Amino acid sequence: MNHIVDSRVAGVRESLPTTLLVWSWMTRTVGGWFLIIGVATNLLLYVSLWFRAPSPLADFLLSLASWVVLFIGGIMAAGRLATGLWRRLLWSVRRKLTLVGLLLGTVPVVLVFTFLLLFGLLLLFNLGSYLMQDRIQGFVNQANFFAQVAEAELAQIPLEADQQVSLEKQQAEAALEFQHVSFVTVPTNESCGASGASDMQSLPQKRKNLRAGPWRHLDAPINLPTWVPCEGFSGLIAYQEIDSISASTDGPLRVAMRAVAFSGLGWAVVVDIPLSFDEIRQLREDIGIVVGEVMSITPTSMGEIPLTAGRAIDAPLSLVHSPLQGIQLDWVTFLEFIDWRTGNSGNLAMGIGMTVAEVTTRIFETSVNIGNLTFSQVLLLILGVIGGLFLVIQGIALWMGIQLARSITNSVDVLLVGTHRVQVGDFNHKITVIAKDQLGELTQSFNSMTTSIKGLLAEKAEKDRMEQDLRIAREIQMSLLPGPSLQVPGFVISTHCVSAREVGGDYFDVLQLDDDRIAVLIADVAGKGTSAALYMAELKGIILSLSRSYHSPRDLLINANKIISEQLDSRSFITMTYAVVDTNSRTLTYARAGHTPLLHVPGPGSSLSEVRRLMPNGMALGFQLDKGDMFNQVLAEDSFTLAPGDTLVFYTDGVTEAMNENFDSFGEEQLVVSIDAHRDFDPAQLRQQIVGEIDAFVGKGTQHDDMTLIFLRINSDAGTTSTQ
Numbered sequence: 001m002n003h004i005v006d007s008r009v010a011g012v013r014e015s016l017p018t019t020l021l022v023w024s025w026m027t028r029t030v031g032g033w034f035l036i037i038g039v040a041t042n043l044l045l046y047v048s049l050w051f052r053a054p055s056p057l058a059d060f061l062l063s064l065a066s067w068v069v070l071f072i073g074g075i076m077a078a079g080r081l082a083t084g085l086w087r088r089l090l091w092s093v094r095r096k097l098t099l100v101g102l103l104l105g106t107v108p109v110v111l112v113f114t115f116l117l118l119f120g121l122l123l124l125f126n127l128g129s130y131l132m133q134d135r136i137q138g139f140v141n142q143a144n145f146f147a148q149v150a151e152a153e154l155a156q157i158p159l160e161a162d163q164q165v166s167l168e169k170q171q172a173e174a175a176l177e178f179q180h181v182s183f184v185t186v187p188t189n190e191s192c193g194a195s196g197a198s199d200m201q202s203l204p205q206k207r208k209n210l211r212a213g214p215w216r217h218l219d220a221p222i223n224l225p226t227w228v229p230c231e232g233f234s235g236l237i238a239y240q241e242i243d244s245i246s247a248s249t250d251g252p253l254r255v256a257m258r259a260v261a262f263s264g265l266g267w268a269v270v271v272d273i274p275l276s277f278d279e280i281r282q283l284r285e286d287i288g289i290v291v292g293e294v295m296s297i298t299p300t301s302m303g304e305i306p307l308t309a310g311r312a313i314d315a316p317l318s319l320v321h322s323p324l325q326g327i328q329l330d331w332v333t334f335l336e337f338i339d340w341r342t343g344n345s346g347n348l349a350m351g352i353g354m355t356v357a358e359v360t361t362r363i364f365e366t367s368v369n370i371g372n373l374t375f376s377q378v379l380l381l382i383l384g385v386i387g388g389l390f391l392v393i394q395g396i397a398l399w400m401g402i403q404l405a406r407s408i409t410n411s412v413d414v415l416l417v418g419t420h421r422v423q424v425g426d427f428n429h430k431i432t433v434i435a436k437d438q439l440g441e442l443t444q445s446f447n448s449m450t451t452s453i454k455g456l457l458a459e460k461a462e463k464d465r466m467e468q469d470l471r472i473a474r475e476i477q478m479s480l481l482p483g484p485s486l487q488v489p490g491f492v493i494s495t496h497c498v499s500a501r502e503v504g505g506d507y508f509d510v511l512q513l514d515d516d517r518i519a520v521l522i523a524d525v526a527g528k529g530t531s532a533a534l535y536m537a538e539l540k541g542i543i544l545s546l547s548r549s550y551h552s553p554r555d556l557l558i559n560a561n562k563i564i565s566e567q568l569d570s571r572s573f574i575t576m577t578y579a580v581v582d583t584n585s586r587t588l589t590y591a592r593a594g595h596t597p598l599l600h601v602p603g604p605g606s607s608l609s610e611v612r613r614l615m616p617n618g619m620a621l622g623f624q625l626d627k628g629d630m631f632n633q634v635l636a637e638d639s640f641t642l643a644p645g646d647t648l649v650f651y652t653d654g655v656t657e658a659m660n661e662n663f664d665s666f667g668e669e670q671l672v673v674s675i676d677a678h679r680d681f682d683p684a685q686l687r688q689q690i691v692g693e694i695d696a697f698v699g700k701g702t703q704h705d706d707m708t709l710i711f712l713r714i715n716s717d718a719g720t721t722s723t724q
Contacts, residue, residue, distance in 0.1 A: 029080060034073025041066035098402060109394050120356075121329070127363075128354045129333035131287045136236070136335060139257045139273055143181075144234035146174050147261035147271040150183055154210075155263050164210050167269075171212035174271075179278045180313055182213030184220040184270045192230035192262055216313045217256060217274040224260065224268060227343030232268075234259040236337040238296065238348060239310035253294040254310060255337065255348065276313050288358030292330065292351025308340060326355035418446055428454070480540050482510055488518055490583045494683035496691055496709040505532025506652050506706040507539055511547050516584045519547055522650040522710055523576040524595065526620075531572070538567060539574060553578040553591035554637035561593070561621045561631050568622040575620045577650060581642070586714065588648070589639040593631075594620035596653050599672065601679050603645020603714065611676045613668075614638065647683065648712045649675060654705035658694050661701050666694055683711035 027033070045062055150170045157163045167183050174181045186209055211220050218239055237258050241251030256274040263269070273279070280291045296307070335348040360380065373381065414431045421429040429450065431443045481497060488510060497506060505525030513519050523539055525532040542563050543556075550556040557578055564574060577598055579590035590598060597613035616636040623631070651671070658666040671690070678689050687709060694707070 030076060032073070032077065034069050035077060036073075038066050038070030038073055041069065102398075106398070109391075124329065124354065124356060124359060125331040128287075128289050128331055128352055128359060131359075131362075132283070132289055132291075132333045132350070132352050133335065135283055135287060136257070136275075139178075139275075139279065140234050140236065140259065142178070143257040143271045143273045144232075144259035144261070146170065146181065146183070146273075147232070147234075147259040147269045150271065151261040151263050151269045154185070154269065155265065160210070164212075167210050168212040175213070178273045180214055180216060180274050180276045182215045182217075182220065182272045183211070184213075184215070185210040185267050186221055186223050186270055188224055188230075188262060188266055188268050189226060189228075192264075192268075213272075214313075215272070216311055217254065217276075218272065218308065218310045221270055221340070224270075225341060225343060228260055230262055232260050232262055233338075236335055236348070237340050238294070238307055238337040238346070240307040241312050242309050251312065253296060253307065253348070255294060255335070255350075258340070274313060286362070288354060288362045290328075290353040292353060294351070295349045296346060297334075297349045298346035306339075326357040328353045328355055414443065415446060418450070422450060422453070476537075480537060481508065488512065490715050491518070491581075492683050492713040492715055494687045494711045496687050496707070498703070498708075499706045500654070500703045505536050506654070506708040507536040508650065508708055508710055509540065509543065510710075510712075511544075513547060513551070513580065517551075517580055517582050519553075519578065519580050520648070520650065520710065520712060521576065521578045522595065522652065522708060523574055524652040524654075524706070524708075526571075526573050526575075535564075535568065535572065535574065539564065539576075543578075551580065552637065553580055553589055554635055557591050557593050557618070557621070557635060558628070558632055562628055564621050565624055565628065568624075570624060573620040573622040575653075579648070579650075581712075581714075586642045586644075587639055588642050589637065590614065590616070591618060591635060591637045592616050593618045593635065596651055596656065597668075599649035599651075599675060600640075601647035601649060601675060603643055603647065605645050606643035611672050611679075613672070642714050644714055646714045647679065647686075648710075650708075650710035650712070652706060652708045654703075654707035655694065655709060657705055658698050658707065659701055659704060660698050666697050670697075683713050687711050 027036075041062065045066065150167060153166050153170060154163050157166055163185075167185070171181060171183045174183075209220065209222055235258065236255050238253060238255050240253055254275065256272050258273075259271045261269045261271075275291070284290050330351060330353050332349045333352055335350055337346055337348050338344070339346065418429060418431045430447050482495065493510060495508065497508065499506070506523070507525070508522040509520075511519040511521075521543060523536070525535045525539070539560075542560050546556050546559050550559060557576065560576075568574070574593075575595040576593045577590060577595040578593075579588055579598065581588050592598065592615060595618075597615045600608075600612040600614055602608035602610075602612075616638040618635040619631055621631075656666055656668045656671055670693075674690055674693050675686065678686055681689060690709065
């Protein structure tokens, strides 16, 4: 019922205009009311300006409050809209599984590749920075080596002219490696003067400085600063190029490698190797890294270090770079420099450019070749193949995950459609088996279930029809038995008849034969159910027909046996007691055809006191043993006189064979004891008492047989009374 109501509500909503739906949503949510209040406040504010003088502060505050309310309402509405869209997006199991597959299949790959990329870049940058610093330090060591060699050579030459020639020779040899290398000799400090050696003649202290090399980048030093130690110096110095147009020191920052070697004779050799185009090209060829701009990054706590003015010795660095192989990655390396005038140290940031191919080629250079490839290229190729295989495997896994999700969701979709069809009562709908797996078996099980349900519903419908027929049959059977309004003059009668099923095989009746005689009979057809009920109905017709012709109970039973034997099957039979009461002579004549005993309960006016079991000989009706001779020979008829107040009890074996949960029978003895104990009760009360004791004894046990009781008492009064 609920889903019908929901579908009707959904249909009504779909039929409404969009504007009404939006208004309905806004009036049902807090965010919607915020939007309504914000819009209404802004409208009222703008409209009110037409009828009043503006108040800047008040209007600003009111406008600000309304926009804040609008903002809050917009955020809440957007959040609610996003939540609704998210729920609708993820309502489908296929979308959920696809999203999970994408997250599990792509996010780890993206994270792994991102990690590897960042790790590789960090490794590449640090490696490039290290290589650059190492090569710069190599240039510094080269300058120091040149200074040490020149100092040693000059110390062996006493004449200044010869020293100049030697110095120029040293510079020419060094220029083969570094084009702009420059040499100069300068006097030393007094503390680093001659050592006093007597075997060498000191050079004059006032002689001019010896120079060799271009000294294009800086002016050659004419003396040493006081901060230079006597052990010598090697390191980087920085200088600012002079702009050739404006003659200002706004040009690019350059560096040079400078070394100082002391002779111990009052002079020292200074060697400069400026970082020119040749050195940059050498770096490019050696380590695959290009040099970019240089910038001073001396901490402000140390103060600004004024850089020496210098001159350009070649083209700007941006014009001398040759292109790298692959995508160039820019980074910086940090170098320490010394201010030549003060000895203060500072920091430089030198831009460098590199590519993976250039750097790795330099690192993995080897003389071993495998075919046309070097060993490093083979390693890189193997890494590339492994990476490609990883991507292929990941792609296959992602494809399989999506296919699995589609397989699952397709089965879920068809099962959902199937359940909806079953819900509306369509049990003929069959689901197509998509896959031969567990989901396919689930689909087959669903089809089997719907088929079983269809069969069960058909069985239930048939059962309901049969139950309806049985209820009708029971009503017909009950109409064949005496009704509750049974009244017989001179007797008080109370009856009880309960079938174990809808219809039963017990039959009883009270027949008015004439004004002075009545017939009381009780019968039990073997078995239960429909067949017993049919035989019972047939027996009633036979008894009604024979009772008009035969006054003797024995004669009636003999003729009834002749008729019924031809109708019953070989497995059925009928037990019966037939008694005739004469009210004038107060005599009871009866015959018993294999039925339970007839109980006689003497009344107050009788000379007897104990309850008697009346059991004349007789066998059941319907046995097809012979032509009825044995039945006739065995059947006996008996009679005795009744006293006022006597009670006759007729019952079927369903009463005495009533069983409890332990399969114990109520028993005939218990029945006799109960009747004897309550013989003073009237028949109706006696019936209620006996039935109550039987029900209490049975408890939760099941009724296995039909139960019928007839209590007939000879009335001592003249009136007539009957109860049911």
